[in-house]
Amino acid sequence: MSFITDNFLLHNKYAQALYHDYAKQMPIIDYHNHLDPQQLASDHQFENIAQAWLAGDHYKWRAMRTLGIDEKYITGDANDKEKFQKWAEAVPYLVRNPLYHWTHLELQRHFGITELLSADNAKMMYRETSAQLQQKTHSALGLLNQMKVEVVCTTDDPVDDFRHHQKARKDNVRPTILPTFRPDKAYAVEDPISYCNYVAVLMQASGVTIASYADLLSALKKRIAHFHENGCRLADHGPEQLYYFEFNSFDIEKVFKKILSGKSLEIEEIRYFKFETLVHVCREYHKHGWVQQFHLGALRNTNERMLRQLGPDTGFDSIGDFQQGYPLSKFLNLLDSTDQLAKTILYNLNPAQNEVFATMVGNFNDGSVRGKMQYGSGWWYLDQLDGMEKQLNTLSNMGVLSCFVGMLTDSRSLLSFPRHEYFRRLLCNIFGNDIEKGLLPTDIEHIGSIVQDICYNNAKQYFDF
Incomplete structure (x- = not known):
């Protein structure tokens, strides 16, 4: 919870x-x-949470490097599931970093997920969030409208x-x-x-x-x-x-x-x-x-x-x-x-x-x-x-x-x-x-x-x- x-x-x-x-x-x-x-103009639909969440986010990249995660899983050629898994493994060790708050606030507001992200539930989280991202409510514009932008x-x-x-x-x-x-x-x-x-x-x-x-x-x-x-x-x-x-x-x-x-x-x-x-x-x-x-x-x-x-x-x-x-x-x-x-x-x-x-x-x-x-x-x-x-x-x-x-x-x-x-x-x-x-x-x-x-x-x- x-x-x-x-x-x-x-x-x-x-x-x-x-x-x-x-x-x-x-x-x-x-x-x-x-x-x-x-x-934004094409109302892009992301294939999965890694594409929506990890791509281009150098805040997360810095934290993962600090935790000794190989660049392969950050900006390298690992697949999206592998990159998300490594991010999930990192999150429990980010306590007192704003990423810890942002991560769980974003999961809750956009996906209704109140569980804390970890290595143990990463596969479930990947499936659930990626499935929601296929819905119109979670398109590029849908995500913004959820927040009344x-x-x-x-x-x-x-x-x-x-x-x-x-x-x-x-x-x-x-x-x-x-x-x-x-x-x-x-x-x-x-x-x-x-x-x-x-x-x-x-x-x-x-x-x-x-x-x-x-x-x-x-x-x-x-x-x-x-x-x-x-x-x-x-x-x-x-x-x-x-x-x-x-x-x-x-x-x-x-x-x-x-x-x-x-x-x-x-x-x-x-x-x-x-x-x-x-x-x-x-x-x-x-x-x-x-x-x-x-x-x-x-x-x-x-x-x-x-x-x-x-x-x-x-x-x-x-x-x-x-x-x-x-x-x-x-x-x-x-x-x-x-x-x-x-x-x-x-x-x-x-x-x-x-x-x-x-x-x-x-x-x-x-x-x-x-x-x-x-x-x-x-x-x-x-x-x-x-x-x-x-x-x-x-x-x-x-x-x-x-x-x-x-x-x-x-x-x-x-x-x-x-x-x-x-x-x-x-x-x-x-x-x-x-x-x-x-x-x-x-x-x-x-x-x-x-x-x-x-x-x-x-x-x-x-x-x-």
């Missing part, structure tokens, strides 16, 4: 009332994830086409599927060969011949306009940190010609290129009324041997300790100085810098938009109970929690949406504990309305899809 009861994470009567009477019923706007638009925003490169998004719109698919502009590769100039290959693809996608930096900006502006026409209202970026320079610190045209000639750039040239390119695209976002997101602080691809073997996004990234405060403030100030700072969400991966980020957003709230600058939810390594609670407490202490646009999955899995429930339970428990301690009034209706705002209403108003 599962430990996930109706009052899981809800430690007093106030928390329980806030969750069951206010938070639980709210729909979901998942404004940042890495779902496959093709799976209203909007999902996928993550899309400037060169991506929109045939899947367009098909979803034509077919009136629910939930609404919208793209997000993620131009990281447009300024990833560390490897000139890879970058030149990308520029060639961008030329084809944009219809712009890119022979100069000005041409690159024209191509990106054209793609931003095309994204906007297809319903995009958000941009996202995943650099280690933001940089700041005085304009013309380098001759950007000469730097770009150097890249196109296949020559490697110096480290400061790389940073300047990122800085100037981001400034230009951020001004375009403001012009179109978009929200811009910055996921800062990830130290990526640290294991070169495994990067060569498996590629990026396979579980070999960590929290970085980059300088954030000063260049971030200067970058935002540059945009604000000409009133071209779009609505912005800043996500921090290093909890040691929570207060830096939480106070930074307050510097650029100007009263023009409620919650214009957002200190984003705990992400990646911080979307667990301790990380989310620290984010919420820091935001409460140094900002205005009632304006917060809430949780997102940042996930590649259609089974990850119970994480919204996980967040909502924690949120209600934080408020409930404060009420019980006498730190907040026993006004459940008022606090409940704020909970509903954080869970859904604020995001709906902020993004205005």
Whole structure:
């Protein structure tokens, strides 16, 4: 029998009332994830639980490697049943890792299974879940609708086409599927060969011949306009940190010609290129009324041997300790100085810098938009109970929690949406504990309305899809 009861994470009567009477019923706007638009548009039906649950999930992959499970059963050529069996063997040893909670919450919410997953029941679980996945209720859209998902925003490169998004719109698919502009590769100039290959693809996608930096900006502006026409209202970026320079610190045209000639750039040239390119695209976002997101602080691809073997996004990234405060403030100030700072969400991966980020957003709230600058939810390594609670407490202490646009999955899995429930339970428990301690009034209706705002209403108003 599962430990996930109706009052899981809800430690007093106030928390329980806030969750069951206010938070639980709210729909979901998942404004940042890495779902496959093709799976959504085609209403994909998974063959089995391994395909739906294990493929692409580097959280699980890292845990399995730590437990000494061979790569064959993680990203290798073992069959789906064998991979699921190894995952089931791992789960009982993940106590106190968020994967233990997520695994059993997802089994219960999507499949009605309350047993704890283990090696002993893995075959039964595989049969039962895979059988349910053949049903229409458990198709790609079915899984989302089970969780009352209203909007999902996928993550899309400037060169991506929109045939899947367009098909979803034509077919009136629910939930609404919208793209997000993620131009990281447009300024990833560390490897000139890879970058030149990308520029060639961008030329084809944009219809712009890119022979100069000005041409690159024209191509990106054209793609931003095309994204906007297809319903995009958000941009996202995943650099280690933001940089700041005085304009013309380098001759950007000469730097770009150097890249196109296949020559490697110096480290400061790389940073300047990122800085100037981001400034230009951020001004375009403001012009179109978009929200811009910055996921800062990830130290990526640290294991070169495994990067060569498996590629990026396979579980070999960590929290970085980059300088954030000063260049971030200067970058935002540059945009604000000409009133071209779009609505912005800043996500921090290093909890040691929570207060830096939480106070930074307050510097650029100007009263023009409620919650214009957002200190984003705990992400990646911080979307667990301790990380989310620290984010919420820091935001409460140094900002205005009632304006917060809430949780997102940042996930590649259609089974990850119970994480919204996980967040909502924690949120209600934080408020409930404060009420019980006498730190907040026993006004459940008022606090409940704020909970509903954080869970859904604020995001709906902020993004205005």
